[in-house]
Amino acid sequence: MRDTMSETLEGRVAVVVGASSGMGRATAVLLAQHHMTVVAAARRLERLQELAKVPGIHWCMCDATDRVQVEQLVETAYRLHDRLDLLVYASGVNIPDRALLQLTPQRWHELLEANVTGAFHCTQCVVPRMRSSGGGLIVYVSSAAVQRPDVSGVAYQASKHALVGLAEGTRVEEREHGIRTTVLFPGLCDTEILTRRPTPTPPEVLAKALLPEDVAAAVLFLAQLPPRVLVPALPIVPAGLW
Numbered sequence: 159m160r161d162t163m164s165e166t167l168e169g170r171v172a173v174v175v176g177a178s179s180g181m182g183r184a185t186a187v188l189l190a191q192h193h194m195t196v197v198a199a200a201r202r203l204e205r206l207q208e209l210a211k212v213p214g215i216h217w218c219m220c221d222a223t224d225r226v227q228v229e230q231l232v233e234t235a236y237r238l239h240d241r242l243d244l245l246v247y248a249s250g251v252n253i254p255d256r257a258l259l260q261l262t263p264q265r266w267h268e269l270l271e272a273n274v275t276g277a278f279h280c281t282q283c284v285v286p287r288m289r290s291s292g293g294g295l296i297v298y299v300s301s302a303a304v305q306r307p308d309v310s311g312v313a314y315q316a317s318k319h320a321l322v323g324l325a326e327g328t329r330v331e332e333r334e335h336g337i338r339t340t341v342l343f344p345g346l347c348d349t350e351i352l353t354r355r356p357t358p359t360p361p362e363v364l365a366k367a368l369l370p371e372d373v374a375a376a377v378l379f380l381a382q383l384p385p386r387v388l389v390p391a392l393p394i395v396p397a398g399l400w
Contacts, residue, residue, distance in 0.1 A: 293336025
């Protein structure tokens with residue numbers, strides 16, 4: 159009988175970008191609890207230092223829109239065990255003035271820099287190290303707004319659609335090197351980004367939302383799959399709202 163057990167994560171190295179809060183933080187903690195060495199990256203120093211109290215988590219301040227900082231992040235992670243197995247790009251922002259006729263060119267640019275350009279920098283920097291490690295997995299946290307358009311704003315939706323193109327293009331180019339990509343499409347999740355909404359989310363709706371730990375569990379599932387398995391896309395939505 160073939161072995162269908164999930165892969166062990168002990169001795170493997172993950173980089174989680176956007177780890178200071180929400181889905182990224184929950185993912186870093188869960189991966190570390192399953193014996194993965196995790197480098198948690200974000201811009202907020204105090205939160206990273208608090209997160210590093212979890213055994214198995216190292217921290218590295220990083221603005222993903224800064225190429226030099228991303229290069230330093232990847233090298234820091236690779237030096238831990240001379241390998242890099244998983245990148246989770248969970249960084250993402252939105253703005254209150256998100257409607258088409260309110261959106262300024264500057265804010266459009268800033269949002270795409272954080273949500274897409276940062277993902278590009280991280281992808282391009284980790285791929286050579288994943289090749290050296292014999293393969294790897296890149297997980298991009300997109301949004302269910304890609305599949306069901308909403309009023310999250312044109313810049314936000316454009317950026318989350320762009321992650322799909324980045325993931326698919328990377329996967330096709332790098333599959334011969336054992337590099338896989340998955341795009342997660344979370345629905346409404348109780349994270350800090352909801353505080354950026356022009357209108358507060360009603361409590362009765364928020365009560366039905368996903369928790370960051372739900373998305374983290376999806377990342378763990380993906381990370382434990384054998385290298386022969388590819389999950390190109392994975393929607394994860396709140397049952398009571400979908």
